[in-house]
Amino acid sequence: MGVVYRAEDERLDRDVAVKVLAPGSLTDPAARQRFRGEALALSKLNHPNIATVYDFDVQDGTDFLVMEYISGWTLSEKLSNGVLPEKDIVRWGSQLAEGLGAAHEHGIVHRDLKPGNLRIRPDGRLKILDFGLAKVLLTGAGDLTESVTNTEAKGTLPYMAPEQLGGGPVDMRTDIYAVGAILYEMATGRRAFWSDSVVQLISSILHSSPRKPRALNQGVSAGLESIIVKAMDRDPRLRYQSAGELLADLERLGAGMPPKFTSTLWHRASARRLSLAVIPFVNVTKNPDIEYLSDGITESLIYRLSLQPRLRLMARTTVFRFKGQDVDPLKAGRSLGVRTVLTGKLAQRAVGLKVQVELVNVADGSLLWGDEYDCNTSDILNMQDEISAEITKRLLLRLTREEQKALAKRYTEDPEAYQLYLRGRYYSDRWTAEVMDRGIPYYEQAIDRDPAYALAYTGIAEAYYGMSSQFVSPREAMPKMRDAATRALAIDETLAEAHALLGIVRAFYEHDWAGAEAEFRQALRLNFGSASAHDWYGYYLTAIGSKEGAFNELALARELDPLCNKVNLVLGLSFVMARQYDKAIEQLKKTIEMDPDFWLGHLWIGWSYEQVGKQDQALESLSKAFKLGASPYATAYLGYVQAVAGKTAEAEALVHALVEQFTHRYVSPHHIAIIYAGLGQKDKAFEWLEKAYEHREEILVFLNVDATWDSLREDPRFHDLLRRIGLPMQASLTA
Secondary structure (H helix, E strand, O other), rough: OOEEEEEEEOOOOOEEEEEEEOOOOOOOHHHHHHHHHHHHHHHOOOOEEEEOEEEEEEEOOOEEEEEEOOOOOHHHHHOOOOOOOHHHHHHHHHHHHHHHHHHHOOOOOOOOOOOHEEOOOOOOOOEEEEOOOEEEOOOOOOOEOOOOOOOOOOOHHHHHHHHHHHEEEEEEHHHHHHHHHHHHHHHHOOOOOOOOOOHHHHHHHHOOOOHHHHHHHOOOOOHHHHHEEEEEEOOHOOOOOHHHHHHHHHHHHHOOOOOOOOOOOHHHHHOOEEEEEEEOEEEEOOOHHHHHHHHHHHHHHHHHHHHHOOEOOOOHHHHHHHOOOOOOOOHHHHHOOOOOEEEEEEEEEEOEEEEEEEEEEEOOOOEEEEEEEEEEEHHHHHHHHHHHHHHHHOOOOOOOOOHHHHHHHHOEEEEEEEHHHHHHHHHOOOOHHHHHHHHHHHHHHHHOOOOOOOHHHHHHHHHHHEEEEOOEEEHHHHHHHHHHHHHHHHHOOOHHHHHHHHHHHHHHOOOOOHHHHHHHHHHHHHHHOOOHHHHHHHHHHHHHOOOHHHOOOOOHHHOOOOOHHHHHHHHHHHHHHHHHHHHHHHHHHHHHHHOOHHHHHHHHHHHHHHHHOOOHHHHHHHHHHHHHHHHHHHHHHHHHHHOOOOOOOHHHHHHHHHHHHHHOOOOOHHHHHHHHHHOOOOHHHHHHHHHHHHHHOOHHHHOOOHHHHHOOOOOHHHHHHHHHOOOOOOOOOOO
């Protein structure tokens, strides 16, 4: 395809790579125009695992591409030393799948993936090079445009899929086959197919299956082998159907979890996997002054144990559904699909506390372990250490040295600081205005006692996120959130939640997409079992229109936190923004069944009804959301639907009420703009969207996918707003 030179961009003072295409590569103006279209598509890919294309031009009849210069080594050079460690295979395989997923969402298929086209930077990041043979699909159309013909077998033979060699249709699954072939070589040190005869090599790829990786290298795990075998299936219908599915399985493998999308054998293994639900400890003395302790001990145990990759923990919001109930541990365990349940009781004595715990086998009701602790509040940290260690022992978890350190890790040695932190959690978990008055000061007092208390800074960051747009302007809340998360990571860079919270700031306040992606990915690398990290990442992917990635992340969040109404809501929201309204209505009905008073569930199902033409049901649901939530957000969507239903006076009354509220307390200008958009008053809608931009409202990141703004989409002011936010100027990303 050509020769690559290292060059200097004198205008921008940077090194670049210049790829000079071989003479005759582009034989006529039409071919050059098609290749220019591909280069333009590639230049729009802004992903940390894809080499950026800067320019395409022709000089004196010579065609060339200008690309990002990447130092380091090709994967081929890495493979010259033999088999790679499985952790590196999973790490680089995940990055490869991430980059491909981004390209595929833009309709771009690489078609020539091989170790020589993958480069590893000195910092360990993988970059995909040379989309020179890429096939650009016209998303949503039946035709394909491509720079080489379907029947022409291009690329490097050992990594080519059977349909590619046979001249059949080529799509995203073709790249997935190539990823499987690359993973195979990384795991075994040899190619899946090889022969000195080209004819024999092609015949083997078309008609044979490679030897199982474990037959060549017994050190390959069963999970990695199953991923490779599925990726390399000769039938594209039986492969992973997307890079997102492949990425999810690689991430699960890296976290010690079995792949989800592979064989039924692995699904049975998943069912047998160690799993635990920590039911909220019961405050048997019913003293409200120690309620924070019963909740805090429960939450701390969940957090500690969630860091163990071979143990699936039900998340806090799911298990806290059982708080205040007379819980049968066997019924609770069966409903949650876990193998073991931990229950506890906390009683206040004249001096100190009495804590009872029981670990129960859900299958037969047998008591695996039980104990009683008499302790002072200053001994709570020691007690939690003992309980955590005993649980891992009773569940026969064989911990690595690093896992043992994580389990025993304390974020503070000051008992009083810890109790202040627990009080902060108790209030901030309620996500109400009370956070401002009571939650954050407790965190600050904890930090006063222990300035190195990283978890307290994380609590502050999360609390400010809860207040942003709801009670205060993002201009006030988000910088404080960023500062707190940054302080937490300066103390302890392994805090997954702090990385995820910083990802939210990067995305929804700073509009730094690459920075957000990096923070979310780091959060999941540190704690793949964090439901909140998956949920926040899925929310971000929904906003930027990455539908498939959002669905995958939110499905994982729901698996970890099945009874959380927020997780279920965001999954419904992802269907709303993908314009898949039937799926949205189905999911939101389930969300409302879990909590009939959850006003946001009624809001988004009402909006979905509006989009499918069921206006009466829309007004009914939105009116219910308005009554239950008393939120400007519910007011906004009720006003919008009233406006488009011809109830102009009612809609105008609602928008005037919001404008009046804005004069004496914070109301998101975005919500006011919604009603003006419904009324068809475009100038007013843009006036308030500008105010929303001034306040850096996070919901603006949804502009490209939110049907609310379809009536404004062709206006130059809308394009200018998208440009300033950093979103692509395109039509909404419909299903």
